[in-house]
Amino acid sequence: MIKLLEIKTCTAFWDIDGTVLRFQRRKRVDDELTGRTIERYRELLLNETYKSCPQMLRDIACILTDNILVRIGIEVYQKQFLKMFEHYSKLYVEQWEQAGKCFISNKTAMFPVFEFMFRNRLVEQPDSPITILRDIPCDSKIFLNIFEECFSSFWVNKIREKVLGQETLAPIRKRIGPLRITQYLCLLPEPVVTDYLNSIAGRFTRQRRLITTQSFCHELLGSDTSISSPRFHPRFVTLVAAEVRREFEIQCQKFIAENHLQLDMSSDKWTLFHRHGPSLHRETIDFTGIRSPSLRLEIKYFMKHRYYSITADKDRAITTLAYAANLLTDNNPSIRFFADVDDVDVRSLYMSMERRYGQTAGGKSVSNIMRVFSILSVLMEYLMSNHRDEAMRSPVPHDNPFSRYRFHNAKDYKVRTAAIPEAVAEQIDAHLDELDPVQALLYRIFSATGMRMKEVLFLEADCLEPSQYEGVVQLKYKQYKTLTARRKAGVPDYHRVLILKALADEISGQIHKTKEWRKELGVPYLFVNKRPNFRASMISMSNYLLVINRLIEKYDLRDENGRLWHFTSKQQRKTLTVTLIENGASVDELAYWLGHLSRNTASNYYAEVRKMKLAELNTSFFREKFDLLLSDEQLAEYTEEERRLLYMDFRLEQRRVEFGFCLKKLADGGCTSRSSLINCVNCKNLCTGPKYLPYWQSLMNGQREVVNSLLAAYAEAGITDYEEFREYRQATFLLNCYENIVNAIEGGASV
Secondary structure, three states: OEEEEEEEOOEEEEEEOOEEEEEEOOOOOOHHHHHHHHHHHHHHHHHOHHHOOHHHHHHHHHHOOHHHHHHHHHHOOHHHHHHHHHHHHHHHHHHHHHOOOOOOOOOOOOHHHHHHHHHOOOOOOOOOHHHHHOOOOOOOHHHHHHHHHHHHHHHHHHHHHHHHOOOOOHHHHHHHOHHHHHHHHOOOOHHHHHHHHHHHHHHHHHOOOOOOHHHHHHHHHOOOOOOOHHHOOHHHHHHHHHHHHHHHHHHHHHHHHOHHHHOOOOOOEEEEEEEEOOEEEEEEEEOOOOOOHHHHHHHHHHHHHHHHHOOOOOOOHHHHHHHHHHHHHHHOOOOOOHHHOOHHHHHHHHHHHHHHHOOOOOOHHHHHHHHHHHHHHHHHHHHHOOOOOOOOOOOOOOOOHHHHOOOOOHHHHOOOOOOOOHHHHHHHHHOHHHOOHHHHHHHHHHHHHOOOHHHHHOOEOOOEEOOOOOOEEEEEEEOOOOHHHHHHOOOOOEEEEEEEHHHHHHHHHHHHHOHHHHHHHOOOEOOEEOOOOOOOEEOOHHHHHHHHHHHHHHOOOEOOOOOEOOOOHHHHHHHHHHHHHHOOOOHHHHHHHHOOOOHHHHHHHHHHHHHHHHHHOOHHHHHHHHOOOOOHHHHHOOOHHHHHHHHHHHHHOOOEEOOEEEOOOHHHOOOOOOOOOOOOOOOOOEEOOHHHHHHHHHHHHHHHHHHHHHHHHHHHOOOOOHHHOHHHHHHHHHHHHHHHHHHHHHHOOOO
16 A cells, blocks of 8 residues: 655655655655556566566656665565566666677676666666665665676576587677686586587697697687786686696697698698697798799708608708708709709809808808708708608709818808907896896806806706805706717716805795796796796796897997997807906816816817907007007007017007107017108007197198298209209108108098
């Protein structure tokens, strides 16, 4: 029964089926209309008329306020009102989905349902949602729970359809977000979810794609999905991690075992996988760069032979062969097979490479040519041998013209690794704190030990050992480059060097930090990394080089020639070698520190460093130290030791002469020019510089006056053939010498 009990100013008290409620009176709605509308609302709730006639509720909402409808529904007819709210929540979700709406937040809100229920409007959020639930004697979470239940039930069914159809969830993820879709996915029975994830992971193996957590989530939820743990449901993260780990173990076995299936002569791209520590290394051999189809086929057979007979991984020969094959056909388009190549073609190839690489590459051009001719000679030997594939139909070469090319003193043409300039090294050290701690630690290990990249990457957790010396610790590592030779010589696999305790403490911190990651990855190596939602993996040394070079670019670190320095890890080994030699390390000490099995290797380092230090004592060195101008010809006759002695003589001013220093070797005897008229002016051993320029200019001006006075005297006496006079020739010769010296000093050239 609906009855108006009392009216007080702007409010009215109503008895609604035994419950007294106080409502605000509206100016344009009289009490009689209000009573009839409440009665209609009562019938609508009790009879569920809103299901067949949704417009009735909207008409009622136009007369009564939203807050009054909710209060009556909750305080008088709560069960019926919540049932109606559930009905409209389901309708709202369905129409929201059909309208292509998308959530912009991870949190659901029930207020749009009220807007849809009372006004038939699809909105993301009403303007004043709080007023709807004002003075409601119940927790608003009851509405949120109902809406969340309807929303999740609807989308769980949608997700189930995708899962059973083995389809991607990307369209749904774009609608409701990654957190909600992963949460709803986990509401399905776990066997169903596991089978679905297994099927998605299996696509990677079937398509020979390496699986990672990132690639798996992109395949499942779309490539624009941001991979971050807080964006996913925890249960989903656990399931995906287990699935990726399981599939990766399958790939490690299957991909390597099926490498031979990739060696297909009809395919121009071979994708091969090899173990790289605990990871899989993917290598693509691309033949599409070889323009000649027949040469391309011969090279394919050769690369297949190399895979089985020579090396099974990281074969870089294809790049060299593609380049050489294209040059051969560019020079001689009639070449169809390698059997067509003769001495003229080989000579033409050599000349083309000389022109292309240039003659000023500091030995690089010769090294490149040697590498190309070496691999081509091996290719020709294969085509002529009994090892060539029986399926080949190309003609067999009768000769190997590449084998007639011999490169003598090949090691002299090798481009040597440069030591890091002192100024560059100091600046890198000064800014190491800006790097990630692991990258900074790698740099310090390389600099302190001179270890190779692989030796540092595969440092093991037990690499630190005590030392008998105070303040230092032994670092134990395996020398992979010489491992076979060490075993043949009966030398232990592990080599040990001393490092400072401060560096050892940093390494200990890395060992402790990566303990769980090493356990997950199943390896003893301490340089492993793990990002959120990714499985643990070995760190990338290429990223280390990239980070250091970015630091160099940031601070514009340049060498003495003004060129931006390009950093490689080998440079740290060379820099340590130079430092050891400069500080008096013997050949045996150098060989031990760098882990060389032979003194000859260390001796080569010695010779290279001595040659490098000799080059440093060049004309630029003396110019900077003494502000003197020397030519390369003047220093060419001096050995390294003689240049050091010359430097000491200059410092002690034992070679000072008028307006400069004398470069004459003491072994050549005394000076024979001191008593002559021009003294040192025209001597090749004179070394002068800008500090003496005023004196030379004064001599030049004075000598010019002497020449002018002679010319005036000859003119007054009527003498015209004075050019052959001895006094005139001596005066002009001396003037020319002064002018040459002044011009040389002003121009910065050697005298």
